[in-house]
Amino acid sequence: MPGFTVTAGNADAIRRLCRTLDGLPLAVELAAARLHALPVTEIAARLDDRFRLLSGGSRTAAGRHRSLQAVVAWSWDLLTEPERVLARRFTVFTGGAGLDAVERVCGAGPDAVVDVLAGLxxxxxxxxxxxxxxxxETIRAFCAERLAESREQERMHRVHAEYFLELAARADPYLRGFDQIAWLDRLDNDRDNLHAAIRRSVAQGAAPTALRLVAALSFYWWLRGLRSEAATLADLTLRGAGPEPPAGHVEEYVLGVFTAALGNGDRTARPAARWADYMRTLTAAPAHPFLLYLSAMAVGPPAGDPAGIMELNRRLRAQIAGDPWSQALGGIGAGWMVMFSGSDPELAGPEFRSSLDGFRALGDRWGTMLALSGLAELAAWRGDPAAAIAPTAEALELARELGSTIDVADLLRGRAQARMDTGDIAGAAADFTRVAELARSAGAPELVAAALLGLGSLALARVAPAPATSSAHTAPLPAASSRGAGSSPPTRAPSSASADAARSSAAGTGSLPPAEAEQGTAFLPPAEAEQGTAFLPPAGAEQGTAARGDAGREALAEALRYCHEALAACPAGWYSADGTRMTILVMLGRIAELSGDRAAAQARYREVFTVRAGMLGFQVMAEALDRLAGLAVTAGDPDRAARLLGAGTALGLRAGPEASEPGRTAASAARAVLGPHRFAEALARGAGLTPDEAVDLSLAPF
Structure with missing residues (x-):
């Protein structure tokens, strides 16, 4: 085209045009002929209907070269009838296909298909x-029109969906064994076909086929970190199926509900109670073992005290005894339950190691990763971060092999916390920053929030630094005590990969008496809530002078900015992010205290009690109570302070009021004003409250 030049402004459109037209010289020439009437950006944008757009060429060219349609039609006319049939049927594939798929979907006999395919x-x-x-694509667009004209398009879409449903179902058990990577790669090759099969099945009203595809692909999607795509397809399928599952497809429908719920970072409600309680209706292990994990992720933990939840966990584990994979997953859950119940953390070690052995014997890299992460976290809880290095590194390598961006991001989050614990501030900042980048690309807003929270904690640590000497928790911890809030270094809470497994230790494999399963069987600590108070720098500097200088004010401003960003990124009402939200609120309360705004601090601490996060939220709730008690003493109400400390016992958060430094500080100050006897009486009144009364006390302003 005379006068046309490539510029920075049109280069992208030119590349897109050439790519869309498969680089075919004649097609590009026909597009260039349109430049006299349309800008190149407009031509590139209109190529979805390429045959109509590129319908006129040089007047001196042969007739068959005057339009793209004519060029392809001329080639089509040279084909034999069997070649035309295969060419038009081949367009049912999206992103290509292997020989077996071509034979099974497009032809009546393998020999005939191979010969015809060779000709094409x-x-x-x-x-x-x-x-x-x-x-x-240009050839495919023409042949797809011929398929539509042949009146066999609907049948071909149905045959295509049946083939890829069979592939997905055949692959599923291999995803939990030694051939995991090979089958992941195989499904990757046909991901476009698998997703197209779901969409077409919904469009054709074949809800059972679409639901079975969603169920069979649920673990694949999770392993590959395809949360957003999975949620979109599951939601499409559920809308196509309607409010009631098709006969015989209840489990598949529930898997779709959970998959849709977990991929929507903007959702503000959990699955409907009917589906949240589904697991307790089962009388046998589910046909899709991943449902154990996914139900826990989507529904969250039940209400109840740690002892009752652990007993429920033991009963559920007995019901999955026949399945080695579920048994190994149950061991990871049991390990986390021990750690969060207030029992001796050392009892968790055998559970994690047993799970590690089980998953390694099965060849499941994902389960092995979870077990290694649990052992790494246990080492950190012991105060031995060096012992966490090797299992964390191995877990990260496995996550990378699996191609799961979300798992890589979360393991890096755990490594960042370990680096912060050991004083590697630059390394921690780099890891938290990388976590935020990966989480954004993977559509994991709860991890974005966790990473921003980590960066905020690094800033806050410059104002409230850790003591020069400290000792880690080595003795049995009180029930869900406020770890990391006192003079000891912040005790790591589990990574989401690990805590997610905890929630699914036995998340619903057998029938549950209604009285024992208030929230279904997904009772283990919520995902990404696992940060607990791990990100909070040790207390004790809030009333000091660290924030008075310019450097302190800058650090507080930086911490405040990161925490506000984290709160904005954190999904609301999504139980798997609620623990992170609670921790952000406590951090904001601490920033307000350091800034001298006690009213704002009190409001933030009270807000913690409006969030539901299950057992793993106990740490943060306990911290919030301790800090509210400290504010009550400062406000001249030591009696309220003692009752708030006692409320921690009423809520089952801990065995006593002085399990953390904020608690000890508040208790000492209140006791000094009230005297030992009156303090003990007020403390007992708080401990004697019902759980609802304890929450009401925590929410009441003063």
């Missing part, structure tokens, strides 16, 4: 790329 390859209508075949 020789005539350049189909290309061979290794062991797969593909069709140029």
């Amino acid at each position: 390859v020789a005539k350049s209508l189909i290309e061979r790329d290794g062991d797969r075949y593909r069709m140029l």
Whole structure:
């Protein structure tokens, strides 16, 4: 085109145009002929209907070269009838296909298909790329029109969906064994076909087929970190199926509900109670073992005291005894339950090691990763971060092998916390920053929030630094005590990969008496809530002078900015992020205290009690109570302070009021004003409250 030049402004459109037209010289020439009437950006934008757009060429060219339609039609006319049939049927594939798929979907006999396919390859209508075949988009668009004209399009879509449903179902058990990577790669090759099969099944009203595909692909999606895509497809399928599951497809429907719920970072409600309680209706292990994990992720932990939840956990584990994979997953959950119940953390070690052995014997990299992460976290809880290095590194390598961006991000979050614990501030900042980047790309807003919270904690640590000497928790911890809030270094809470497994230790494999399963069986600590108070720098500097200088004010401003960003990123009403939200609120309360705004601090601490996060939120609730008690003493109400400290016992958060430094500080100050006897009486009144009364006390302003 005379006068046309490539510029920075049109280069992207030119690249897009050439790519869309498969680089075919004549197609590009026909597009160039339109430049006299349309800008190149407009031509590139209109190529979805390429045959209509590129319908006129040079007047001196042969008739068959005057339009793109004519060029492809001329090639089509040279095909034999069997070649035309295969060419039009081949367009049912999205992103190409392997030979087996071409034979099974497109033809009546393998020998005939191979011969005809070879002819199409020789005539350049189909290309061979290794062991797969593909069709140029321009050719495919023409042949797809011929498929629509043949009146067999609906049947071909149905046959295509049936083939890929069979593939997904066959792959599923291999995803939990030694051939995990090979089958992940195989599903990756046909991801476009699998997703197209779901969409077409919904469009054709074949809800059972679409639901079975969603159920069979649920673990694959999780392993590959395809949370957003999975949620979109599951939601589409549920809308196509309607409010009631098709007969015989209840489990598949529930898997769709949970998959849709977990991928929507903007949702503000958990699955409906009917589906949240589904697991307790089972009388046998589910047909899809991943449902154990997914239900826990989507529904969250039940209400109840730690002892009752642990007993429920033991009963559920007995019901999955026949399945080695579920048994190994149950061991990870049991390990986390021990750690969060207030029992001796050392009892968790055998559970994690047993799970590690089980998953390694099965060849499941994902489960092995969870077990290694649990052992790494246990080492940190012991105050031995060096012992966490090797299992964390191995877990990260496994996550990378699996190609799960979300798991890599979360393990890096755990490593960042370990680096912060050991004084590697630069390393921690780099890891938290990388976590935020990966989480954004993977559509994991709860991890974005966790990473921003970590960066905020690093800033706050410059104002409230850790003591020069400290000792880690080595003795049995009180029930869900406020770890990391006192003079000891912040005790790590579990990574989401680990805590997620905890929630699914036995998350619903057998029937549950209604009285024992208030919230279904997904009772283990919520995902990404696992940060607990791990990100909070040790207390004790709030009333000091660290924040008075310019450097302190800058650090507080930086911490405040990161925490506000974290709160904005954190999904609301999503139980798996509620623990992170609670921790952000406590951090904001601490920042307000350091800034001298006690009213704002009190409001933030009270807000913690408006969030539901299950057992793993106990740490943060206990911290919030301790800090409210400290503010009550400062406000001249030591009696309220003592009752708030006692409320921690009423809520089952801990065994006593002085399990953390904020608690000890508040108790000492209140006791000094009230005297030992009156302090003990007020403390007992708080401990004697019902849980609802204890929450009401925590929410009441003063």
